[in-house]
Amino acid sequence: MPYLLLLFALLTVGCQSKLRLTEADLKGAWKTDSIYRYTNGFVEKKAVTDGDDNIVYDYNGNGTMTMRKEAEARPVRYRIINGDSLQYVGKSGTVLSSFRILAFEPDKLVLRKMQEPLFSGKNQLVYEIRRFSPVK
Numbered sequence: 001m002p003y004l005l006l007l008f009a010l011l012t013v014g015c016q017s018k019l020r021l022t023e024a025d026l027k028g029a030w031k032t033d034s035i036y037r038y039t040n041g042f043v044e045k046k047a048v049t050d051g052d053d054n055i056v057y058d059y060n061g062n063g064t065m066t067m068r069k070e071a072e073a074r075p076v077r078y079r080i081i082n083g084d085s086l087q088y089v090g091k092s093g094t095v096l097s098s099f100r101i102l103a104f105e106p107d108k109l110v111l112r113k114m115q116e117p118l119f120s121g122k123n124q125l126v127y128e129i130r131r132f133s134p135v136k
Contacts, residue, residue: 019084024062
């Protein structure tokens, strides 16, 4: 029986697809569709409408992303790490935000951002998952 569990675990891990994205793969404009927040067992799901967090993230494919909301636009450098992580980088090279790329398809981008625990102590898990779709 323990051998079957080990075999099942190995097959499960081995069959998962590995993302291998580059900066050029993200090229295009993306908008947030939904936000999922997990905080120590509590879950909040939110659909993003045009009036909410309607920021457009426009990736140029060469390492610059421009965040646009109404008449305001802010450029930020980005980079892909190990093909499955995304980082926004400041002018001095400091990492501003880090995300794990959970899914990427031509019509879907899903990012997870780990966040700081709300309370002191161990065994806390806090993260946010954002689902994006291309701007048409």
